[in-house]
Amino acid sequence: MTSNGEILVIGSGFAGFWAAVAAKRFAGAQADVTLISPEPVLQIRPRLYEASPETLGVDLLPLLDKVAVDFTQGKAAGLDPEAKTVSLADGGELSYDRLIVATGSRMRRPPVPGAETAYSVDTQAEAIALDIRLAEIARKGTAPTIAVVGAGFTGIELVLELRDRLLAHGGAEAAERARIVLIDRADVVGPELGPGPRPVIESALSEARVELQLGARISELARDRVSFADGSSLAVDAVALATGMAAAPFTAQIPGERDRLGRILVDAALRAPDAPEIFVAGDAAAADTGDGHKALQSCQHAGQLGRVAGENAARDLLGEASVPYKQLRYLTCLDLGRSGAVVTKGWDRRIERIGAEGKALKRFINTKLIYPPVGGSVEALFAGSNAALIESFDLLAVEAA
Ligand SMILES: Cc1cc2nc3c(=O)[nH]c(=O)nc-3n(C[C@H](O)[C@H](O)[C@H](O)COP(=O)(O)OP(=O)(O)OC[C@H]3O[C@@H](n4cnc5c(N)ncnc54)[C@H](O)[C@@H]3O)c2cc1C
Structure with a gap:
């Protein structure tokens, strides 16, 4: 043919x-x-x-x-x-x-001076650069300050991993003593997530000792400082952006x-x-x-x-x-670090699972569902490309384990 x-x-x-x-x-x-x-x-x-x-x-x-x-x-x-x-x-x-x-x-980096100096987790190369910095911070063994700008999906997931990321680099003291700050110009965390899952997210942030600076407008960024429009500033060891x-x-x-x-x-x-x-x-x-x-x-x-x-x-x-x-079908599954994960269903984001149950589903999504069938057959690859087949798959009906 x-x-x-x-x-x-x-x-x-x-x-x-x-x-x-x-x-x-x-x-x-x-x-x-x-x-x-x-x-x-x-x-x-x-x-x-x-x-x-x-x-x-x-x-x-x-x-x-x-x-x-x-x-x-x-x-x-x-x-x-x-x-x-x-x-x-x-x-x-x-x-x-x-x-x-x-x-x-x-x-989208915010239109402020120095925005290009901030870390991010947007691409693999950028995530690796942040990881190298976290390893340096962990080695210092002091009480570091790490800021994340943007309290949407990505900012929340990142900020709730930071203590464990320092720990993974051998920085037990830094992980315990770190000051971790989540900054957003909105007055609430996860503004686009709506009110449904917010209490679960707020409780996870509080348990992880994440400080919130909400309603805060940044005016300038540097490797070691976040400056705000009200004239105040925060000295940091690293700042990462998750600004949409x-x-x-x-x-x-x-x-x-x-x-x-x-x-x-x-x-x-x-x-x-x-x-x-x-x-x-x-x-x-x-x-x-x-x-x-x-x-x-x-x-x-x-x-x-x-x-x-x-x-x-x-x-x-x-x-x-x-x-x-x-x-x-529309689901969100937000990783909440040591507090598990929150799973919501529908555009009004009704909570379906939280805690360890939510985390099991997040693990399934992150380690299996989103990967192509590496090592699988041609038939498996073609089946994975069939939109009708995939749409008929009800994730919540599948046992994550
Ligand atoms: C930290 C983080 C967490 C996220 N968490 C979630 C989540 O929990 N759930 C969820 O559903 N989504 C999540 N997302 C969003 C999700 O990753 C994106 O929506 C998804 O990757 C989009 O897929 P895509 O194929 O459209 O684009 P991308 O994954 O961005 O891929 C684009 C591709 O195009 C290539 N490309 C770009 N420009 C050119 C060019 N000019 N020429 C040739 N190639 C080019 C790139 O190199 C890349 O290969 C997250 C994203 C980030 C960064």
């Missing part, structure tokens, strides 16, 4: 990886599928607040090889939707018949409307309406989940958006009708 054309996927995150596998599953030999990324690695971003960040990447080459998806190393720099080409930062150029943009997101994400810069090249996070407003098939051969998935896409909600910049949405975008790019190339993206 001869190929009907080339499907190009940009980005090897949860969306891009599953999009490439789904496209190949649907099209088989009728399409060539190529994944472009700076490295053939799936960074497990949801775990980057944890210890040992250097272990949190999956080598994708053996998996892509199994399902006959090609890999091109590079960073996409330019897009010409008329000519249907993507140019690479190193000067190369690739043509496509259908394109899937899955370039993900990047943390926006679509990665490449998304700006796609013609069309975008939301305040820079995401392309896609249709139900996940197509960019102003560029019919381009599909957008993951953190780069603002898609309706099928019940009036917008998909979040989250791993659970990214993987599913990727699966649907991949299948639809292949369907479109082969002249078949697209399937609509739909994701009606």
Whole structure:
């Protein structure tokens, strides 16, 4: 059988990886599928607040090889939707018949002087840099001060790991005596999480002796200081940012409307309406989940958006009708360090599990569910790329153990 054309996927995150596998599953030999990324690695971003960040990447080459998806190393720099080409930062150029943009997101640093000096856990490299600093702090054995700016999902998960991270680096004294400060301009922790899980989160922060500085506006950052708009400042041994994400810069090249996070407003098939051969998935896409909600910049949405975008790019190339993206189940599972985890269901975030029960589910998600079937069969990879199959899986009905 001869190929009907080339499907190009940009980005090897949860969306891009599953999009490439789904496209190949649907099209088989009728399409060539190529994944472009700076490295053939799936960074497990949801775990980057944890210890040992250097272990949190999956080598994708053996998996892509199994399902006959090609890999091109590079960073996409330019897009010409008329000519249907993507140019690479190193000067190369690739043509496509259908394109899937899955370039993900990047943390938005606050617009204050010195913001670039702060640590973060946005990428594996940044998480490793923070870990090296935590090891230095642990070795000093004094009473360090560590600040985290941003009391959303990531900031809460990070701040609740910090004592154990120091301990893991042999810093028992530093872990015990550390002053850990969580800073946000909002007046509450987890503003976007709503009031449901807040008491559980507040109690975990209090048990972990995390100081809160809420309603606080930072005006300047330095390696050793956080300065506030009211003129006060905090001397720190490290400051890490967890100040929210926006679509990665490449998304700006796609013609069309975008939301305040820079995401392309896609249709139900996940197509960019102003560029019919381009599909957008993951953190780069603002898609309706099928019940009036917008998909979040989250791993659970990214993987599913990727699966649907991949299948639809292949369907479109082969002249078949697209399937609509739909994701009606929504769960959040927030790690609360030694206090376990809180699991909520639905957009109104009703609490389903807390404590050790919640933690068991978080462990299952973080160590199994979000990983591709490394070492698994071609059939397992193709099954994992099937959006309908994945949507029918009720995580809360599965015993985490
Ligand atoms: C610390 C942290 C904790 C998180 N916790 C959770 C959680 O508990 N639950 C949850 O659901 N989500 C969580 N998230 C969010 C989740 O990680 C993201 O929503 C998810 O990774 C998005 O997947 P993606 O494939 O769209 O993008 P990404 O994972 O960002 O992958 C994008 C890919 O595109 C590549 N790329 C970017 N630009 C280019 C270019 N120009 N050319 C070529 N390649 C490019 C990148 O190198 C990368 O391979 C967390 C994120 C962080 C940082």
